[in-house]
Amino acid sequence: MSGYSEYVADFLLETVPLINRIGECSAEVAMELYDMLETVARSSSENIRTIDTSIRVEVCNRLDLVLEHIVDIMPLQAGGQADVYTPAVQGYRRWQNVELMKDKGLAGYTLAKELGASAYMLFCTKPEDYPYLAELPGLHLLYSDSESGLADVYYEHLSKNYNKMDILVLHGMYNETALYLNEYRKLRPDGKVFCGLDMNSYWMGNTTWNNPVVQRFAAQCDLIATSCKPLRDALNRNRLVSFPCRYFPNGFYNPTDTEIVAEPGVKENTIITVGKIGTAPKNNPELMVAFAKASKALKKWKLKLIGSIEPEFFAFIDKYFGEHPDLRERVIFTGAIVDKAELYSEYAKAKVFALTSTSEGAPNVYAEALFHGCKFITSDIDAADDITNSGELGIKYKRGDVEGLTKALVKLCSDADAGAFEKHIPKALDYAAKYFDWKRNAKKLAYALLKPGQG
Numbered sequence: 001m002s003g004y005s006e007y008v009a010d011f012l013l014e015t016v017p018l019i020n021r022i023g024e025c026s027a028e029v030a031m032e033l034y035d036m037l038e039t040v041a042r043s044s045s046e047n048i049r050t051i052d053t054s055i056r057v058e059v060c061n062r063l064d065l066v067l068e069h070i071v072d073i074m075p076l077q078a079g080g081q082a083d084v085y086t087p088a089v090q091g092y093r094r095w096q097n098v099e100l101m102k103d104k105g106l107a108g109y110t111l112a113k114e115l116g117a118s119a120y121m122l123f124c125t126k127p128e129d130y131p132y133l134a135e136l137p138g139l140h141l142l143y144s145d146s147e148s149g150l151a152d153v154y155y156e157h158l159s160k161n162y163n164k165m166d167i168l169v170l171h172g173m174y175n176e177t178a179l180y181l182n183e184y185r186k187l188r189p190d191g192k193v194f195c196g197l198d199m200n201s202y203w204m205g206n207t208t209w210n211n212p213v214v215q216r217f218a219a220q221c222d223l224i225a226t227s228c229k230p231l232r233d234a235l236n237r238n239r240l241v242s243f244p245c246r247y248f249p250n251g252f253y254n255p256t257d258t259e260i261v262a263e264p265g266v267k268e269n270t271i272i273t274v275g276k277i278g279t280a281p282k283n284n285p286e287l288m289v290a291f292a293k294a295s296k297a298l299k300k301w302k303l304k305l306i307g308s309i310e311p312e313f314f315a316f317i318d319k320y321f322g323e324h325p326d327l328r329e330r331v332i333f334t335g336a337i338v339d340k341a342e343l344y345s346e347y348a349k350a351k352v353f354a355l356t357s358t359s360e361g362a363p364n365v366y367a368e369a370l371f372h373g374c375k376f377i378t379s380d381i382d383a384a385d386d387i388t389n390s391g392e393l394g395i396k397y398k399r400g401d402v403e404g405l406t407k408a409l410v411k412l413c414s415d416a417d418a419g420a421f422e423k424h425i426p427k428a429l430d431y432a433a434k435y436f437d438w439k440r441n442a443k444k445l446a447y448a449l450l451k452p453g454q455g
């Protein structure tokens with residue numbers, strides 16, 4: 001073991017008592033420990049070629065643990081004149097309405113609200129394309145009628161407005177993002193930059209982490225995070241990754257204070273899935289086939305697929321009902337539900353949320369279902385253990401295993417009476433409040449970027 005590794009190992013061993021009773025530590029002690037761990041995380045990344053990579057894994061895990069305690073005991077709202085900008089630089093495209101209510105829009109928006117700052121998203125098409133804007137008071141959308149795909153509009157805006165762009169929120173480590181950040185750093189070396197890695201294990205495995213552009217990008221960010229713990233740990237275990245990776249999951253945000261109902265008595269014998277129905281990554285046929293196999297054991301249950309339907313998927317639907325005409329009243333396609341109150345009503349009534357994706361990080365629909373007290377069945381995507389809290393809140397099955405999914409449906413639905421939900425819902429809501437609330441996650445992001453409350 002190198003001298004550095006021995007030093008860090010000793011530090012980790014000596015601070016075990018603090019970690020074990022972190023919930024009892026004062027704000028002063030917690031902040032000091034956080035600072036020390038942050039220093040070790042950076043130095044571990046600088047020495048990653050020569051140390052045991054499990055050191056960085058453990059250090060970043062502890063950083064996230066200590067941060068949870070800090071936001072529990074400290075009022076973090078900082079105030080001030082900082083502005084938060086979220087550019088859609090990947091492919092120099094334009095933001096879509098639906099992205100305003102996902103991590104793409106909510107990370108910057110909730111961070112700005114926590115800091116008493118202003119939030120901007122650039123660029124968008126035209127005002128009438130964004131009905132969700134009415135639900136996000138104070139969010140500024142910048143519009144451009146330039147052809148999508150042209151970089152000029154982004155760099156022209158940067159050259160004129162860099163002095164106001166105090167905090168930059170980026171999504172994904174793409175070529176365009178790296179080039180844009182490099183130009184931003186030339187103008188704002190003092191700015192703060194957060195990058196949420198828009199990734200899954202496939203994306204991670206196909207990134208050339210020792211590419212100079214990737215390493216420059218990482219060095220120019222103040223904070224880089226993934227939305228699920230297994231990917232965080234995998235990145236921190238990789239010797240080619242030059243940065244310490246953190247955990248910031250996609251959360252739930254209820255801007256209009258629509259009533260959120262998570263009550264056993266409201267729940268119906270319904271399984272739901274939410275998303276773009278019929279796209280290959282969502283793998284909806286697997287769920288429909290498994291439900292057909294389980295239907296005799298679940299005679300009083302329905303399956304609802306909520307979301308717009310891809311045109312090419314109608315052929316599969318017609319064939320499915322041709323083979324299972326008895327399920328026409330039990331397998332329901334609602335179409336897209338834009339109204340949040342109506343959508344939340346569907347979550348409130350559902351007992352089970354099913355996610356059969358072939359490839360995904362941590363989808364925001366999961367957080368919506370969690371806050372409504374649903375149980376979960378999920379394929380073994382990267383975030384599966386996060387979604388089920390390692391099995392406490394649901395069942396994970398192997399992608400492609402229809403029989404395994406069928407058995408999981410029967411097992412979970414058979415144990416889904418009111419008594420079961422009396423026990424399940426409090427666990428789900430506690431877990432949701434700690435990890436999947438955008439307001440709380442904004443406090444964590446504010447501290448990690450700016451350390452409000454110190455000095």
